[in-house]
Amino acid sequence: xxxxxxxxGGASERWAWVHGNRDRAPGEWxxxxxxxxxxxxxxxxxxxxxxxxxxxxxxxAGLEFHRWMWTLNRNGDSxxxxxxxxxxxxxxxxxxxxxxxxxxxxxxxxxxxxxxxxDYIRGKVAEIAADPAVDGVHLxxxxxxxVILPRGLWETYELVQDTELPQFDFCYCDECRRQxxxxxxxxxxxxxxxxxxxxxxxxxxxxxxxxxxxLTEEANGHGKxxxxxxxxxxxxxxxxxxxxxxxxxxxxxxxxxxxGFYLEDTAWIxxxxxxxxxxxxxxxxxxxxxxxLYLPQLDEASLANAVASATAAGxxxxxxxxxNGLDGSMLQAFGSGADQPRRSTFPASxx
Numbered sequence: 041x042x043x044x045x046x047x048x049g050g051a052s053e054r055w056a057w058v059h060g061n062r063d064r065a066p067g068e069w070x071x072x073x074x075x076x077x078x079x080x081x082x083x084x085x086x087x088x089x090x091x092x093x094x095x096x097x098x099x100x101a102g103l104e105f106h107r108w109m110w111t112l113n114r115n116g117d118s119x120x121x122x123x124x125x126x127x128x129x130x131x132x133x134x135x136x137x138x139x140x141x142x143x144x145x146x147x148x149x150x151x152x153x154x155x156x157x158x159d160y161i162r163g164k165v166a167e168i169a170a171d172p173a174v175d176g177v178h179l180x181x182x183x184x185x186x187v188i189l190p191r192g193l194w195e196t197y198e199l200v201q202d203t204e205l206p207q208f209d210f211c212y213c214d215e216c217r218r219q220x221x222x223x224x225x226x227x228x229x230x231x232x233x234x235x236x237x238x239x240x241x242x243x244x245x246x247x248x249x250x251x252x253x254x255l256t257e258e259a260n261g262h263g264k265x266x267x268x269x270x271x272x273x274x275x276x277x278x279x280x281x282x283x284x285x286x287x288x289x290x291x292x293x294x295x296x297x298x299x300g301f302y303l304e305d306t307a308w309i310x311x312x313x314x315x316x317x318x319x320x321x322x323x324x325x326x327x328x329x330x331x332x333l334y335l336p337q338l339d340e341a342s343l344a345n346a347v348a349s350a351t352a353a354g355x356x357x358x359x360x361x362x363x364n365g366l367d368g369s370m371l372q373a374f375g376s377g378a379d380q381p382r383r384s385t386f387p388a389s390x391x
Contacts, residue, residue, distance in 0.1 A: 062364070
């Protein structure tokens with residue numbers, strides 16, 4: 041579907057992240073997507089699975105089908121792992137995330153400062169955007185590794201992260217060090233206080249933003265919109281994961297307003313929406329902001345409160361993560377969708 045054919049954003053847009061590699065027959069996918077469409081959902085952000093089968097099921101239900109991709113966290117990327125180990129990010133301890141992944145074994149990150157990495161990821165986006173079965177591209181993990189985890193996860197990993205610890209501070213690869221030294225005349229690996237160095241923080245924000253600019257150009261060049269799952273607010277994103285998302289030229293933003301990870305209540309979701317909208321407007325963006333909600337942390341009542349909090353703060357809509365739990369009474373709590381008539385169906389992907 042060309043970019044111009046996308047319906048304008050509205051205050052009640054509903055989306056769902058969907059794991060497409062679930063063991064479901066095509067008819068089961070169709071029934072799942074029918075339920076979402078009947079509840080007023082606009083589209084699904086689908087990772088894994090067979091594109092044709094999933095797209096046909098989503099489109100036949102009247103939903104947009106956007107491909108959800110892991111961008112810089114490339115744990116399953118055998119080509120990069122086997123052919124370009126130098127592409128992976130390096131910590132302040134000078135350990136590669138390929139061989140010494142932080143936190144969990146799948147945290148293996150590519151460095152966006154490298155032109156060859158940006159070209160490689162751009163090629164992945166081009167493949168997705170060129171597919172007629174795909175209506176849009178959705179980026180995830182488009183950031184650096186978490187230098188600080190959300191407060192609610194410290195106990196899980198037996199950490200106290202009231203400062204930037206070197207084993208979680210990325211990227212100090214040869215290319216980042218070379219580029220920063222060219223710009224600033226200093227080696228970031230030799231800074232006496234790297235966490236407080238404003239130029240070094242900005243360098244890493246810019247490295248991700250440059251990648252996003254190129255990926256946006258690629259997707260839009262194929263007539264496809266591009267969006268991203270980003271950290272909950274611009275301030276949190278810059279502080280925790282080197283992500284300066286309010287400066288990005290995306291067509292939609294999906295901030296992950298997962299209040300439980302930050303030890304907050306659902307009112308915090310509205311405050312996060314307000315900060316995001318204000319920051320986007322300050323940077324000249326009117327792109328829709330869709331509040332991402334984490335279903336495992338919400339019961340029916342708190343889900344309804346979360347939706348109300350986001351909507352009252354001006355969000356253009358809401359999206360559900362772990363949508364397998366979005367059924368029955370939870371689907372009702374997400375919203376009736378009465379003001380979002382079901383879309384006419386798309387043609388099958390083979391047409």
